[in-house]
Amino acid sequence: MTRKKADDDTIAAVSTAPGRSARAIVRLSGPRAMEIAGTSSSQDLSGAGPYTSRTCRLTLGPVDVPCVLYLMPAPASYTRQNVAEIHTFGSPPLAEAVLERLLELGARPAEPGEFTKRAFLGGRIDLAQAEAVLAVIRSRSAEEERDAQRALAGELSEKVSAACERLERLCVETEASIDFVEDGIEAVGPSDAAARLEKILGELPAGGAADDSPRETGVIAVIAGPPNAGKSTLFNALAGGDRALVSHISGTTRDWLSAEVEIDGVTFVLVDTAGDSPPADELSERIRSAARGQEASAQVSILVVDAAEGPDAAFLTRPRPGAVLVALNKMDIAPGADTDDVSRILPGSPVVPLSALTGGGVDELKKMLSGLVKSGRVPGAAHHAALSLRQKRALDEARRALVRGIESSAQGLDLAASDIRDALTALGSVLGWGATEEILDAVFRDFCIGK
Ligand code: GDP
Numbered sequence: 385m386t387r388k389k390a391d392d393d394t395i396a397a398v399s400t401a402p403g404r405s406a407r408a409i410v411r412l413s414g415p416r417a418m419e420i421a422g423t424s425s426s427q428d429l430s431g432a433g434p435y436t437s438r439t440c441r442l443t444l445g446p447v448d449v450p451c452v453l454y455l456m457p458a459p460a461s462y463t464r465q466n467v468a469e470i471h472t473f474g475s476p477p478l479a480e481a482v483l484e485r486l487l488e489l490g491a492r493p494a495e496p497g498e499f500t501k502r503a504f505l506g507g508r509i510d511l512a513q514a515e516a517v518l519a520v521i522r523s524r525s526a527e528e529e530r531d532a533q534r535a536l537a538g539e540l541s542e543k544v545s546a547a548c549e550r551l552e553r554l555c556v557e558t559e560a561s562i563d564f565v566e567d568g569i570e571a572v573g574p575s576d577a578a579a580r581l582e583k584i585l586g587e588l589p590a591g592g593a594a595d596d597s598p599r600e601t602g603v604i605a606v607i608a609g610p611p612n613a614g615k616s617t618l619f620n621a622l623a624g625g626d627r628a629l630v631s632h633i634s635g636t637t638r639d640w641l642s643a644e645v646e647i648d649g650v651t652f653v654l655v656d657t658a659g660d661s662p663p664a665d666e667l668s669e670r671i672r673s674a675a676r677g678q679e680a681s682a683q684v685s686i687l688v689v690d691a692a693e694g695p696d697a698a699f700l701t702r703p704r705p706g707a708v709l710v711a712l713n714k715m716d717i718a719p720g721a722d723t724d725d726v727s728r729i730l731p732g733s734p735v736v737p738l739s740a741l742t743g744g745g746v747d748e749l750k751k752m753l754s755g756l757v758k759s760g761r762v763p764g765a766a767h768h769a770a771l772s773l774r775q776k777r778a779l780d781e782a783r784r785a786l787v788r789g790i791e792s793s794a795q796g797l798d799l800a801a802s803d804i805r806d807a808l809t810a811l812g813s814v815l816g817w818g819a820t821e822e823i824l825d826a827v828f829r830d831f832c833i834g835k
Contacts, residue, residue, distance in 0.1 A: 395498055396418060396491035398479045405474035410482045411500055411834065412470075412491055414465045420489045421453055421468035424482075429453070429468070434460045443471065443545060444481045449473075451482075463499055464506030468783045492549075497831025501824060508759035510688055511816025511827065512541045514773055522649045528758070530828070540771075544590045544814045550584055551808040558801045577800055578793040584807075587787040588779060589771075602651035603757055609688030610696060614713040618688055619656035620739035621641070622750065648754035648774050682706050683762050684753065688713050689735070691721035698731045707762045709752055710735040716742050774827065781810035 386779035397591050400407070432455040434449055441448045451472040461467035470482055484728025487493060497518070504514045504820040512535060519532035534540075557571035557667040563573075572580075607615045623643040641656045666704075683706040689695045691714045700710070710726050716739040736743025756762050771779075789803030811816065819827075 387665045394491045395494035396486040397494035397834040408474045408479035412468045413465045415712045417468045419464040443711050463502035497828030540563035546813050547584050555804050558797050559610050565832045574793045578790045602653040602685045605684040606651045606655045607686045613688040613690040613804045614740045615688050621740045621746045647750045650754045650757045652772050675833045691718035700730050707756050708733045712737045715739050778810050778814045782807045
């Protein structure tokens with residue numbers, strides 16, 4: 385297993401959540417953590433034993449602030465580096481002043497998730513556990529929190545490691561059988577290999593997709609509405625790019641586009657449909673029926689209403705499967721538009737006023753979308769809080785390779801060997817084996833600073 389080496393400078397950050405609290409914690413990690421914490425509090429911390437605490441005063445300009453130092457010398461710490469925490473009163477300006485002082489003394493401001501990244505690089509936790517830290521932070525319900533805590537405690541990692549170990553053994557035996565076939569040595573036979581692969585497949589953690597269908601990989605959220613309401617602009621705002629072609633010419637989205645997006649830990653397959661205009665010719669009739677088909681498979685329908693035009697009751701009240709929410713769009717040019725006008729037509733469905741063009745209100749829509757799933761109001765959308773999109777994809781990849789391996793072993797071990805290796809690579813990546821800097825950046829980017 386390849387692991388990158390942990391960085392060797394000393395980082396610092398406020399690790400308590402922003403805002404007032406009973407106590408604020410400023411955390412240091414790195415080789416100079418003890419020295420910097422010691423200088424800031426005029427203490428000699430060089431001989432600190434494992435997990436010790438000291439009460440002291442920190443001099444910040446003209447004032448002396450009481451605080452408690454918690455010292456965790458390497459390797460018995462979260463990051464496996466020297467870690468020092470300064471606990472003081474929970475005032476945000478005070479915590480910032482303490483941090484400033486540590487930076488003056490030579491610490492570097494930590495990047496998002498950098499403490500957890502160091503815990504991973506130091507071999508303290510694997511990547512599945514690092515992602516579980518984020519899942520714990522983001523959990524919105526007791527159930528999600530429990531799931532995430534179990535992953536953090538290593539439940540997912542243990543299952544995946546056990547599967548990896550069995551695959552590794554099978555890999556070695558398969559390759560030995562291929563290499564020594566002429567000597568009549570068969571460490572494993574094709575049917576035995578297939579049976580072992582099936583057992584591994586059956587015991588993989590649930591939560592990834594069983595096949596390629598979007599329903600399995602994410603909650604299908606279909607953006608629907610009349611032409612020019614701003615569906616493509618909203619699609620782009622939610623997908624975070626210029627994936628959909630946006631135009632002021634009515635009917636530009638002739639087909640449909642889809643993008644997979646993760647919002648607050650929930651994966652959505654976002655679908656931008658063609659506008660709902662009356663058909664003028666055969667092609668537009670076909671496009672319209674394709675759009676209706678997309679709408680019929682929606683688990684969530686995002687109905688876009690042009691605030692400047694007002695709601696269309698016939699469109700809004702059309703029967704739809706799943707949950708419905710309304711985006712009252714173009715509020716930037718129709719600031720007087722009233723959400724009640726929509727609520728009167730569609731009582732009980734949330735209405736979010738926004739401007740897809742300026743981005744105002746789009747975050748509220750995102751919160752509403754993930755909230756619908758997390759509160760169980762979206763039919764068929766099992767939410768696996770503890771699994772990140774990256775992990776689901778890796779598990780899917782492993783499942784596909786295992787299925788291929790089972791099928792190919794019937795034709796000979798030579799063919800199965802590469803599928804077994806593929807399954808092992810995919811499963812290992814759940815734990816962070818061979819994780820590149822890009823993968824780590826993508827994982828830790830979503831963390832907050834100080835974690
Ligand atoms: P679609 O046909 O529903 O996909 O609509 P588009 O996304 O192509 O948008 C139609 C037109 O409305 C384009 O000129 C967009 O720039 C404009 N538009 C979309 N959203 C907004 C908005 O929130 N405010 C304003 N002022 N214009 C918008």
